Amino acid sequence: MAKINVTMTVNGEEVSGLAEPRTLLVHFIRETLNLTGTHIGCETSHCGACTIDLDGVSVKSCTRFAVQAEGAQIRTIEGMAEANGTLHQLQESFRQMHGLQCGYCTPGMILRAWRLLQENPHPSEDDIRQGIAGNLCRCTGYQNIVKAIQHAAATLNGETIAEAAQ
Amino acid sequence: MIPGAFEYLRPKTLSDAIAMLATHGDEARPLAGGHSLIPMMKQRLASPSHLVDLAAIADLAVLREEPDGLVIGAMVTQRALLGSALVQVKAPLLIEAAQQIADPQIRALGTLGGNVANGDPGNDMPAVMMCLDATYMVQGPKGARQIKAREFYRGAYDTALAAGEIVTAIQVPVVAGQGVAYEKLKRKVGDYAVAAAAVALTLRSGEVTSCAIGLTNVAPTPLWAKDAAALLVGTRLEADAVKKAVAAAEAITDPAADGRGPADYRRKMAGIMLARALARAQQRAA
CATH class of the missing domain: 3.10.20.30 (Beta-grasp domain)
Structure with missing residues (x-):
């Protein structure tokens, strides 16, 4: 063809x-x-x-x-990252919050989370879990991915990240 | 998993699309969101020689209210439905069903037309459309016609569409005061229903004045449970009346035994989904 x-x-x-x-x-x-x-x-x-x-x-x-x-x-x-290598906040939050282990699902997770935060800058935990329902991770049990997205949202919104970091 | 080779066509008008499908005959397939067809092509369960992509046809993306109800173009995505204030107000059952289809990425591309026209008994919208007594607008080489959702499904992947015909829009009646619910049991996100039930009913002083029921994935076709619904008209949905209707609905199911469970289990789950949907629809009816 x-x-x-x-x-x-x-x-x-x-x-x-x-x-x-x-x-x-x-x-x-x-x-x-x-x-x-x-x-x-x-x-x-x-x-x-x-x-x-x-x-x-x-x-x-x-x-x-x-x-x-x-x-x-x-x-x-x-x-996602800037030309000088500075990570996007989502990437930084995944790193800080241990939102990845093997990393295979991470590019898809980050892109999905990015669109989710574009549409909903203040997502609840349930919004995040529903939002990433089409992305499978076999390492983390999702807990730290959810935390990472909460951390990124809080940081991007200029809010305190203490709660998200716990 | 690479699909077989095909020629890609992207018509800009509906008449061009119909002509292309007619020219290439059985070997041509229309492409909507692609979330049923492309996986089938990867597995070589489908190997069309020509794909006619409907994405560039603006007429298929309409969403408006007309005197006979909502008219929703076949290429409207599940995501677009979910974002429509008009659908939220006029046809909330579509919203409830769309929320339970697959996942956000698939809802972003999967279309209402593809969901109803494909004839897959696992799809959610066909039973919903039977429940709401929707009408499919169809266009083909011999012109336009309308087919009732309740008369559209003949077997698994077998519908009333003739060769070269496509669904162009779905007309959904708008009924004031209707209480609706869609209850779906699924093993996980993205899976088809073990069993699901759609209900639309109206009440007057607590008494059921009209009732319609659709069932998903418990037979080779979606089911319109006409007799079960008729048993409820004139009742106040007392436990005994619901029990009889559930039994009548279970009696018309013919579920496959597969990874979603044995046939008897799925039949019972259809009944339980129906009872739950009836209870919620009752609460919501004005």
């Missing part, structure tokens, strides 16, 4: 590449754009490791074809 030229904006930069229609977006991101921070876990849209931000919503990039993302605005984990 002939390849199609696909153009999209990823982490603020317009990029393009050739893709067969059947090429999944996650494969395009990893193998054509060489952005390997987005992980492939289950490939069946259950685990959320491949979560990216696409046109203002969190999506599982294993269940989307690259050709469907023509013209899309995409953010991946590579677009």
Whole structure:
């Protein structure tokens, strides 16, 4: 099948590449754009490791074809830290609160949490747990991921982080 | 898991989409949110030669109130439904069902049209649409027609759609004072229902004046439990009346024995979901 030229904006930069229609977006991101921070876990849209931000919503990039993302605005984990290497607050909070162990689910968790905080800057614990319900973690038991997101929200809101840090 | 090769088409108008589907026949499939079709393509359970992506067709993304009820375009996502104040007020049962579908990422792309048209008995919206007596607007090579949700489902993945036809919109009647509830038992987030029940009823001085029931994933098709609902009209939902209706609803189920449990268990769970949904709908009815 002939390849199609696909153009999209990823982490603020317009990029393009050739893709067969059947090429999944996650494969395009990893193998054509060489952005390997987005992980492939289950490939069946259950685990959320491949979560990216696409046109203002969190999506599982294993269940989307690259050709469907023509013209899309995409953010991946590579677009979270600043150019000088300063971590995004969510990344910093995951680090401080031990929100990761093996790290495999972390890029998807961070991207999902980022969109959640865009939509709801003051989430309750239940909002966070419901919000990350599509992202599986087999290490942490989620407790420290929830704490990390609470910590990031509090910090971004300029609130005290003492409670979240306990 | 890589799907088989196909040609990708992205029409801008509904008429172009219908023409493309007609040209390529059985080997072509419409693509909505893709959250049923793409996993099936990865497993090679589906290998369409052409995918006709409906995403660029603006007419399929409408959401408005008309004299006959809400008209919701087939490409409206579950997420968009959840964010609609109009749906919240006029069709709260859709909100309650959409909240229980999959997870945030899947709701961001999964569409109402795909959910109802695919014919998967595990999907939640078909039983909801049967309960609400919704009508599907259908377009195909021979023109437009309407099909009642209650007459749409024939078997697993088998619907009343003819070759080349697609669902373009869903018309949902708006009933003032209706009490509604959707009760779904599932093993975990993202799983299909072990059993689920949708209820819509109206009361006058505590007495049931109308009642409709839909059941999810306890037969090869979603079920409209017409006889069970009829048993409740004229009652005050006393324990005995509910028990009879639950028995009538359980009697029409034909659940598969699978990872979600043995058939008898799922049948009983359908009854329990129904009893819970009736109780909540009763509380909510004006």
